[in-house]
Amino acid sequence: MTHANQEIIHRFFDAYGKRDMDALREVMSEDVTWNFPGRSQVSGVIRGLPDVVAFFDRISGFEMRSETYVTGANDDYIVEAQRTYTVAPDSDFEMEYCVLWRFADGKIVNGTHLCADQHRADAFFDGAER
Incomplete structure (x- = not known):
């Protein structure tokens, strides 16, 4: 059975793909924060x-796809x-990642990417592995 918050994530990616800001506001808080650890050009806390x-x-800007191994939800x-x-x-x-999504009032309020090898991820996003 799919948790209701998983549906919010699916709606987020659908709205993001369409660049539908109204739909994004339905699933993501205006003051959302996103954490992308590391020291690369894309790292930091985005607010x-x-x-x-x-x-x-x-x-x-990179062609990305992911295979989800396991999901835990509350x-x-x-x-x-x-x-x-x-x-x-x-x-x-x-790279193997864990993505931690936090929800409040039916919306995404925070996300955090955690990767298996931060130094290698930093090198990739800074162009050293390309």
Whole structure:
């Protein structure tokens, strides 16, 4: 059985894919924060819906797909363990990540990416592995 918060994540990605800001506001808090650990050019804490959308635009500049291994959910959090495959013009990159989503009042209020090898991820996003 799918948890209701998983449906919110699906709605987020659908709205993001369509760049439908009204639909994004239905599933994501205006003051959402997103944590992308590390020291790369895309790392940091991103604050606010417009900046989180811009962050996803930045990392979506790479062709990415993921395979989810396992998902855990409760009313406040979802954690997804996944393998992400990223294709850049001059290299491919695979990494295992956990994504921790936090919810309040039926909306995404925080997300955090945690990767298996932060140094390697930083090198990829900074172009050293390409």
